Amino acid sequence: xKGWIQHAWFKQIDIAxxxxxRILFGAATFIxxxxxxxxxxxxEHFIHTHVQFKYFGFEWLPLLSQQWIYLIHILMLLASLxxxxxxFYRWSAIIFFVLFxxxxxxxxxxxxxxxxxxxxxxxxxxxxxxxxxxSVDVWRKPSLGQTLVPAWSINIFRAQLIVVxxxxxxxxxxxxxxxRALPLKIWLPANDTLPVIGWLFQYDATAYVxxxxxxxxxxSVGYFLCKKETRLWAWLVVVFFHLITGxxxxxxxxxxxxxxxxxxxxxxxxxxxxxRFFQRIIRMKQVEVSEQNHTxxxxxxxxxAALTAFFATWFTFQVLFPLRYVLYPGNxxxxxxxxxxxxxxxxxxxxxxxTFYVTDATTxxxxxxxxxxxxxxxxxxxxxxxxxLILQYAQFLKTYYExxxxxxxxxxxxxxxxxNARPSRLLIxxxxxxxxxxxxxxxxxxxxxxxxx
Numbered sequence: 523x524k525g526w527i528q529h530a531w532f533k534q535i536d537i538a539x540x541x542x543x544r545i546l547f548g549a550a551t552f553i554x555x556x557x558x559x560x561x562x563x564x565x566e567h568f569i570h571t572h573v574q575f576k577y578f579g580f581e582w583l584p585l586l587s588q589q590w591i592y593l594i595h596i597l598m599l600l601a602s603l604x605x606x607x608x609x610f611y612r613w614s615a616i617i618f619f620v621l622f623x624x625x626x627x628x629x630x631x632x633x634x635x636x637x638x639x640x641x642x643x644x645x646x647x648x649x650x651x652x653x654x655x656x657s658v659d660v661w662r663k664p665s666l667g668q669t670l671v672p673a674w675s676i677n678i679f680r681a682q683l684i685v686v687x688x689x690x691x692x693x694x695x696x697x698x699x700x701x702r703a704l705p706l707k708i709w710l711p712a713n714d715t716l717p718v719i720g721w722l723f724q725y726d727a728t729a730y731v732x733x734x735x736x737x738x739x740x741x742s743v744g745y746f747l748c749k750k751e752t753r754l755w756a757w758l759v760v761v762f763f764h765l766i767t768g769x770x771x772x773x774x775x776x777x778x779x780x781x782x783x784x785x786x787x788x789x790x791x792x793x794x795x796x797x798r799f800f801q802r803i804i805r806m807k808q809v810e811v812s813e814q815n816h817t818x819x820x821x822x823x824x825x826x827a828a829l830t831a832f833f834a835t836w837f838t839f840q841v842l843f844p845l846r847y848v849l850y851p852g853n854x855x856x857x858x859x860x861x862x863x864x865x866x867x868x869x870x871x872x873x874x875x876x877t878f879y880v881t882d883a884t885t886x887x888x889x890x891x892x893x894x895x896x897x898x899x900x901x902x903x904x905x906x907x908x909x910x911l912i913l914q915y916a917q918f919l920k921t922y923y924e925x926x927x928x929x930x931x932x933x934x935x936x937x938x939x940x941x942n943a944r945p946s947r948l949l950i951x952x953x954x955x956x957x958x959x960x961x962x963x964x965x966x967x968x969x970x971x972x973x974x975x
Contacts, residue, residue, distance in 0.1 A: 531677060531833065532826060534670040537655050538793035539786050541608075543679060544652035545800055546782040547643065548606025551618065554640075554775040555598045564595060567625075567632060572896045573918050574629040575904075575911050578961055585628055594621050605647065607804075608657020612648065619644040631904040631911065635867050636776035639686060643679065643783070649829075650675040656797055674829065679786050681837060684744030689844045689865040691740030698855075698870070700737065703729035704942040705871035713770045739763055747787040760784050771868065850965050855941055856949075856972035858908055859965065874906035874939035874949065880919055883931035891919060907939045907949065909966050916956035933957050941972070 558564070568591045576583060586594070598621050604614025623641045626632075652675070653659045654668035698704045703726065710723035710732065722728045739759065746756035764777035785796075847860030854861060855870045878891040893902050896918070905911045916933040923930050932955045938946040948970055959968055 531674040531830075532672050535673050535676065536790040536793075537651075537669055537671045538790050538797060539788065540650060540652050540671055540676050541654075541656050542793045542796050542800075543676075543783070543786045544608065544611075544647070545606055545656070545797075546785065547647065548602050548604075550775065550779050550782055551622075551640065551644070552599060552602035552606060553778070555595060555602055557775065559595055559599075564591060566898060566900075567629065571629075571898060571901070573901070573915070575631050575901070575914050577627055577630050578910065578963070580627050583624070583627055594625065597621055598625075605652075608653035608659050611653035611657060611659050615644065615647040619648055629901075631901045633862055634774075634776075635686075635865055636774075636779060638863055639682075640779065642682060646678050646682070650678075656801065674833065676786065678833065678836075679783070680748070682840070683783060683786075684748075685837070685840045686865050687740045687744050690867050691737050691742075693844075693864065693866045693869060694733070694737035694740065696869075698942050699733050702942070703733045705869070706732050708871050708943055709771070716770065719766075736763075747784060750789070753787055757784055757787070767868075773868075852965075852969070853941075853972035856939075857966060857969050858910075870942055872907050872939065872941050873903070874937055874946075876902075876906040876912065876935055876937045878915065878919060878933060878935045880923055880928075880930055881932040881934075882923075883929040888932075896922070906937065909949065909969055910961050912937060912950070913956055913959055913961050920957060930957070947973075 568585060569588050571585075574585050585591075598618055601614045601618035601621070604610050605618060619641065622637075622644060626637045626641055651668065651671055654666060654671065657666075660667040694700070707726060707729040710729050712723075714720045714723045716723070743756055743760060746752040747760075749756075761781055764780050767773065768777035785792075844864035847854045847864065850857065850859040852859075855872065876893070878893065879888050880891060881888045893905075897905065897915075905915055912935060916935070919933050920930040934952060934954060934956060935950065936952040937949040939949045940946045950968055950970060954968055
């Protein structure tokens with residue numbers, strides 16, 4: 523086993539796929555960040571907001587002032603360019619990872635699987651020698667140049683992509699997705715006006731075909747990308763799959779990120795051609811490196827041991843964490859315990875209404891909260907069906923009204939939720955004092971169990 527690990531992860535291989543990945547990832551993150559800025563989402567997400575909902579364990583993370591938020595996004599743009607061009611690469615990768623992850627953690631209502639994926643990849647970018655060729659760093663300091671890198675620096679990205687797709691496929695093996703074709707049976711008819719293929723979406727059979735094809739695609743695409751004989755065809759299916767979903771559901775840059783990321787599975791010849799194409803565009807002369815001219819840090823025995831431990835820990839976590847939902851009773855999509863960070867992409871149509879009531883202990887009177895006074899439409903939508911957000915909002919309301927002279931003894935909520943077109947039902951007891959509850963990793967036994975048909 524040890525010999526296999528040494529061969530598969532520490533043998534020296536061509537750097538070209540890693541450099542291509544660096545350039546494409548830097549370009550994708552730059553475009554994504556620029557799009558975010560130009561769309562006016564900085565103000566919507568971070569500035570014109572009264573409350574931020576925190577991830578469990580990150581309640582301490584503050585929302586910085588307006589000036590700092592704008593500076594963060596400017597630095598993210600610059601760091602993306604640093605990754606793209608391999609300029610001050612290590613610092614660029616670290617800065618991008620820290621700032622992007624901060625923006626992701628500061629408000630849980632904007633959680634998306636592809637944000638999580640970008641955070642993971644940007645963290646891995648911090649440790650790989652992706653600037654050792656076709657980079658400003660090598661142009662500045664030719665001694666940094668390398669033609670070979672350890673296999674782990676490329677295989678960690680390939681393995682991460684396989685994990686993402688495989689668990690996304692496993693998540694689709696459920697009753698609603700395969701047997702009821704939900705939520706696609708709800709979503710597809712809304713796209714029946716699309717050119718060329720829209721007419722197909724009015725039939726239930728199309729929803730079933732898409733559901734089963736999506737599951738089979740996610741489970742198997744990693745395997746077919748690894749095999750030389752099927753790699754091109756598998757990638758073309760990746761392109762078709764992500765373009766069609768991006769066209770129908772307007773899911774931002776996620777399709778582009780996955781399409782360019784999966785190119786890392788291609789062989790050296792393809793990536794050398796791609797790099798020559800990039801070189802012609804930016805007109806940068808490549809510094810020729812005939813052989814490894816120094817002993818890189820990752821060849822040292824202690825570093826090898828540390829990296830082996832890191833990879834073992836990293837991928838053990840990547841495999842086990844998405845499976846934590848099995849530790850909780852009840853319907854996962856109802857309670858959402860173990861739902862996040864498990865690569866469950868667009869698997870449910872869930873909506874709710876949440877009306878909050880605050881009781882003043884001094885007067886005994888109960889008042890109705892106008893959620894629009896505190897929440898933007900996106901936050902109010904996410905709050906209406908996520909139990910942990912309901913608890914956080916109750917604590918926010920208590921603090922808000924007590925700062926204005928009230929003595930809040932009770933906050934309760936009437937929360938009605940519909941899941942995959944089923945009739946709305948209460949998520950929690952409408953008499954439960956939410957101030958008596960605290961969030962934790964334990965099962966939320968105050969959620970009313972979901973009764974299946």
